[in-house]
Amino acid sequence: MFRYIFMIACLMLLGSLWLGSTAVAQKTMNVQVKESQLRATPSYLGKIVARTTYGSSVTVLEERGAWKRVSLGSGKNQGWMHNTALTSKKIALKAGQSNVGTSVTRDEIALAGKGFSEEVEAQYRKSNKNLDYTWINKMEAMKVSQEQMEDFISGGRLTPGGEGGRL
Amino acid sequence: MNKHYWQTGFILLALMTLMGCAVVETATTVATTVGEATGAISKSQSQSIRKSTAAVSKSLEDFTPEQEYYIGRTVGAVVLGKYSASADAKVNAYLNVLGQTLAQVSDMPELFGGYHFLVLDSDDINAFATSGGHIFITRGLIRCCRTEDALAAVLAHEIGHVQLRHGMKAIEKARMTEALSILAQEGAKSFGSPEVAQLTQAFGGVISDITNTMINNGYSRSYEYQADAAAVSILQRMSYNPGALTDMLGVMTRQIKPGGSDFAKTHPSPQNRIAELKASGKSLAVTETPAIRKERFTKAVGHLL
Structure with a gap:
C-alpha cells in the first residue's frame, strides 16, 4: 500500500515539474553574449536604457515575439532584450562559483570559459604557430555605434521593419 | 526486485512519452532518483542510465x-x-x-x-x-x-x-559526440591539463571539419x-x-x-x-x-x- 502511495506521490511530483518547467524556466534567464543592451521598445531602434554583460541574470516580465521585457538585478532597470542574447541555462563565470549552487545538474549550467575557450585556443595556437590572429583581433575591434547605424539607415533612405517588423 | 525494475521502467517510459525528448534528461534524472530511493536500482546503475541518456541528447545546442x-x-x-x-x-x-x-x-x-x-x-x-x-x-x-x-x-x-x-553543422557527428562528451565529464568543475589536451585535440578536429567544408568542398x-x-x-x-x-x-x-x-x-x-x-x-x-x-x-x- 505504502508503495502505491509513494508511486502516486512521485508521479504528482513529476507532473508538477513538467507543468512548472515552462513557467519557471522563463522567469529567470541569463545573458549569453559578451555584452547586450536593454531597450525602451522591443526593437533595435529602441533607445538603450541599460547595458548588461555575460553571465548576468535577468527576470522576464513580458514577451513579445522574439523580444523579452526583463528587469536587471534590483529591478530598477527594465527594458527589452532580444531572445538570442538570453539562455535559460545558468552561467557560472568561474568554476565552483557559488551563484550557481550545487543543486543544478551540469546540463543546466554553461560554464563560462569552459570547453572551447580562450584556454583551448591558446593551447591550439602553440602547436599551430602558422596561424595569425592579428586581423581577427583587428576586425573584432571594428565597432559600430547605435548612432552610426541610425545615421546609416536614415541617410540611405531605408525604412526598416516595413516587411518583417523584426527590428 | 523485478517488480521495482518494471515500475521504474514504466515511469521512465510514460514520462518520455509525456514530455518529449527535450526533457528526457530531467525525467531520467528524476526517475532514476526514484529508482534509487525505492531500492529498485543501485546508485551506479542509475548513474550509468543518466550518462547514456545524456550522450544521446547531446547536440549542437550544447555548444554555448x-x-x-x-x-x-x-x-x-x-x-x-x-x-x-x-x-x-x-x-x-x-x-x-x-x-x-x-x-x-x-x-x-x-x-x-x-x-x-x-x-x-x-x-x-x-x-x-x-x-x-x-x-x-x-x-x-x-x-x-x-x-x-x-x-x-x-x-x-x-x-x-x-x-x-x-x-557548426559541418562538424562530423562522431567528432561532435566526442567533443561534447569531454565537456560533459566534469560538469561545473575546472578542467585539469589532461582534459585541456583532449579538448584541444577535439578542437583541432572541429576546425578541420569546418574549414574543409567551407574552404575546400x-x-x-x-x-x-x-x-x-x-x-x-x-x-x-x-x-x-x-x-x-x-x-x-x-x-x-x-x-x-x-x-x-x-x-x-x-x-x-x-x-x-x-x-x-x-x-x-x-x-x-x-x-x-x-x-x-x-x-x-x-x-x-x-x-x-
Whole structure:
C-alpha cells in the first residue's frame, strides 16, 4: 500500500515539474553574449536604457515575439532584450562559483570559459604557430555605434521593419 | 526486485512519452532518483542510465555561443592563412556599418562577440562566414556588386549562413559526440591539463571539419539556397531591394571563371541560384536605388570597382 502511495506521490511530483518547467524556466534567464543592451521598445531602434554583460541574470516580465521585457538585478532597470542574447541555462563565470549552487545538474549550467575557450585556443595556437590572429583581433575591434547605424539607415533612405517588423 | 525494475521502467517510459525528448534528461534524472530511493536500482546503475541518456541528447545546442565564438576565431584565422586581409579602412568601415545594421534584422542578431566584417585582398570571387560572426568578402566579390543593395545581398547571404549555423553543422557527428562528451565529464568543475589536451585535440578536429567544408568542398546546394532565401528576407526587413540578389548573381555569371578555384568550386552556379530564387518566388524585380545610396556606395568602394 505504502508503495502505491509513494508511486502516486512521485508521479504528482513529476507532473508538477513538467507543468512548472515552462513557467519557471522563463522567469529567470541569463545573458549569453559578451555584452547586450536593454531597450525602451522591443526593437533595435529602441533607445538603450541599460547595458548588461555575460553571465548576468535577468527576470522576464513580458514577451513579445522574439523580444523579452526583463528587469536587471534590483529591478530598477527594465527594458527589452532580444531572445538570442538570453539562455535559460545558468552561467557560472568561474568554476565552483557559488551563484550557481550545487543543486543544478551540469546540463543546466554553461560554464563560462569552459570547453572551447580562450584556454583551448591558446593551447591550439602553440602547436599551430602558422596561424595569425592579428586581423581577427583587428576586425573584432571594428565597432559600430547605435548612432552610426541610425545615421546609416536614415541617410540611405531605408525604412526598416516595413516587411518583417523584426527590428 | 523485478517488480521495482518494471515500475521504474514504466515511469521512465510514460514520462518520455509525456514530455518529449527535450526533457528526457530531467525525467531520467528524476526517475532514476526514484529508482534509487525505492531500492529498485543501485546508485551506479542509475548513474550509468543518466550518462547514456545524456550522450544521446547531446547536440549542437550544447555548444554555448562563447564556444562557437572561439571556434569562429580559429576558422577565421585559417581563412586568413589562405587569403590576406585588406587594410583598406574605408571599405572595412563601410562593410561593418552595413553588415551590422543588416545583422540586427536577421533571426540571429546577437552573437557572443557580435558580427564583424573584413575585405580580403583577392580578385577571386569568394566569401566566408564563421560561427563567431567573422564575415570575409573578397574584392572580387565586391566587384560583382553594382549597388549598395547588391552588396547588402552578399553580406545578408553570409549572415544567413551564420543564422542557420551552417558552419557548426559541418562538424562530423562522431567528432561532435566526442567533443561534447569531454565537456560533459566534469560538469561545473575546472578542467585539469589532461582534459585541456583532449579538448584541444577535439578542437583541432572541429576546425578541420569546418574549414574543409567551407574552404575546400563547399556547403551543400541546399544550404546555399537556404542562405539566399534568408538573404532575401533580411533585405526585405531592411527595405533594401530584394531583387538586388538576383542582379548581383547576374553580374557574377559574367565574371565567374568556370572551373576556378573559388566560388565556382564551392557554390552552385549563379544561374542555378537565380533559377532557385525564381522557383521559390524570391527573385524580385530590381527597382531603382535612391541616388543618395548610390553616392555613398561609390564613395566607399568605387576605387575597388
